[in-house]
Amino acid sequence: MNRRHNSAKALEAFGNLRKAGFRNISIDLIFGFESLSTEEWRRNIELAIELSPEHLSCYQLGIEKGTKLYRSYMDGSYDPLPDEGSNSQYALLQELLFQAGYVQYEISSFCKPGLESRHNSSYWDFTPYFGFGPSAHSFDGVGREWNDKGINKYIFGWGQGIRGFKSEQLTLRDHLNEFIMLSLRTVKGMEILELSRLLDNYAGSSYSTQTTPQIAEFKNNLHTLLKQGLLHQTPTHIQIPPHNLFLSDTLIRTLFVASLG
Known part of the structure; x- marks a missing residue:
């Protein structure tokens, strides 16, 4: 290699x-x-x-x-x-x-x-963090920033009192899909209450009412994966069983919520 x-x-x-x-x-x-x-x-x-x-x-x-x-x-x-x-x-x-x-x-x-790992776990549960140095990323719970990647540019900028960085703000859909992706990477899985809250925020209505085609599609895909045994539900979480974790990329993509348009 x-x-x-x-x-x-x-x-x-x-x-x-x-x-x-x-x-x-x-x-x-x-x-x-x-x-x-x-x-x-x-x-x-x-x-x-x-x-x-x-x-x-x-x-x-x-x-x-x-x-x-x-x-x-x-x-x-x-x-x-x-x-x-x-x-x-x-x-x-x-x-x-x-x-x-x-x-x-x-x-x-x-x-x-x-x-x-406390460091890696902070990414999966949306813990805010600061990044210092070239290319380092920071997250405040609603958006991300990443510093210039060139070390000379980074040092020169600080010498001039300028912090070179780019940033992005997560949309409600971004936050929802990142929650699905990151939490299903863990054996613990997605917390159902938090999933419901994020779906409510995204759709602007109750998760249980299926008022948008996007939420209806998500629920249908979720039901199918649970019925097929590819996902497992406990009273509090939805998980990928350990023997199915190798399929995680496919399962997570299936659950991504589409844009409201």
Whole structure:
């Protein structure tokens, strides 16, 4: 993957952190690429478990424009692993980490009990945050800002008393769809009361009355996914069951609420 480090250096870095006294370490794993066999992936997971990190973030390999992998994909020298293979590797990840005592609390996130990432969790529950430095993002609950990405431009601007940034304000639809997307990433899922409140705000009427085609379509899609077992409802939340989390992108897109026009 054209990384500047190898597995030996990663293991060395982890050991150095432990020797330095760090007692809360997170590591990243990547799966879902063509040269990774199931047995190799199993060994990677087992090695990670032996290290006993407090947290793991585990991602399916994505193909991003501008990267060497993207160029290889475009010229036909790289073929992505089919979704069936990636799904199988994801299921193995869930199984082995569960057996080792890790808790899955989000699509890509696993931790020892009680050690969820407070930083990442703030994004998923709409906690306001400040970002400092080039490209850093901030969120105040209703809008976002992001600083200039060039470090020289960023430093020069501050030297002139100018803060270079761009911003956006979330519409009611933006907020609703981001709530659907971010909360369904978590194992806890969407809080039904908050979903109802956001739908009320968006439609300007009661969720239960289905007064707009957009809300009616949302409710119909939600009912269908629940009936098919792709979603699960508790008295307080609507969730993607752990065995369906690999399908999360498709399920979330199905629930996005259309514009009122």
